[in-house]
Amino acid sequence: MSTRYAIILAAGQGTRMKSKLYKVLHPVCGKPMVQHVVDQISKLHIDEMVTIIGHGAEKVKAQLGTQSQYALQESQLGTAHAVIQAKEMLAGKFGVTLVVCGDTPLIKAETMEALFKHHEEMNAKATVLTAEAIDPTGYGRVVRNQQGFVEKIVEHKDASDQERSIKEINTGTYCFDNQALFNALEQVSNDNVQGEYYLPDVIEILKKQGEIVTAFQTEEFEETLGVNDRVALSEAERIMKKRINETHMRNGVTLIDPLSTYIGPDVEIGQDTVIYPGTTISGKTVIGSECVIGPNSEIKDCQIGNETTIRQSVSHESSIGSRVNIGPFAHIRPKSDIHDEVKIGNFVEIKKAVFGKGSKASHLSYIGDAEVGKDVNIGCGSITVNYDGKNKFLTTIEDDVFIGCNSNLVAPVTVKKGAYVAAGSTITSDVPENALSIARARQVNKENYVDKLNYKK
Ligand code: UD1
Ligand code: MG
16 A cells, blocks of 8 residues: 545635635534544545645634644635645655545545545546536536546536536545646646636646546545535535434434434444434533433533433533433533432533432532532432632532432532431531531411401401
């Protein structure tokens, strides 16, 4: 296998998106388009990867981090001009260079691998990945000669009516002999309708030099969709969503209604988990097996064990154990650590709190900045008073504690092991082990008082 390089074109503004957000950063199933491309390329054996950045350079860099090297294209003079920016890093090196557009988020590693193989087997200097499009409008067309060999690529805007009737399109993905590529780039002109330096012109230049130029046609037009506007973006979203959902279903996950189930590309879900409609699962979420999730739930960046139920709830950046029961209508906010067999019931909000095994907050509570031990029962309406307007303080509730309904635990405060807090208490100092703490005004009953009120009928 030859040394392999990859160049990702991501410097364009994306004018047709009509957006403040740079085109390649628009998300598809929650992940920026260019990140999809880079993640797929990362599965191949690539020795050097260079992303061409320009518009939104810093943001693209922040997104991709150390996954790629970068070359800056200061003004966007076309795709050939974009590739030339990698000259200092790559020109003169032996090997094969894959060029991919950052706006083709659906391209798969397997297809690029097949393109590499075809290119190497054909001993070609350039191989373009093509596809048959039902509606090729906007794409470059692949012009073949009478023998069926690729002659050149004509951009839609430059094409004659006859050329526009060609259904085989340039997907914007290519393999080039690295040295031939950089030599040919020197000869690309901007003598075309858009006044841009077109990368596809390299095909014609090499062909005219008598080099072997081939096309590798993929059956999967869908995979090669180039996103130039929001209509195509929604199409990419639809296709990616279907792909992700089908992968989970084939792996043994039940999606009651895949059309209304939104799962991010990096989410992992175990067998026999059932996802109900209206559910969005995103980020680096990992869900175990035999869980029941949804309906109408939002889960982002959570690790969830097995046999856990989360109904009609929102959970972010938290760890949730096995056999946990959450919802309906619970809110698990970041940095919560909910251990096995916990119950978080309706209208309970948890923030940055540890919940020990078997503990319960079944109704209407706020537990924030707290460490709750094992087998604790937090009664309805109880809250941790964690904030004084300036600073946040910790509430510690040790194992086997019982917090009566409608209690306020004013942090910093500790309720020690086995203690009881009477309903309606406002706890401002620590409660000793096994103590009963009652912190409320005594009840006064005024006998027959109501009869004395003269407004009584
Ligand atoms: C391009 C191809 C077209 C192909 C289509 C596939 C050219 C001239 N045309 O058209 O044949 O059918 O992709 O989707 O290549 N970019 C830069 N710098 C620039 C210009 C573009 O980095 O100066 C980047 C863009 O950010 C984008 C990619 O290159 O990610 C492609 O550019 P775009 O303007 O989308 O080209 P298309 O018109 O889609
Ligand atoms: Mg495009």
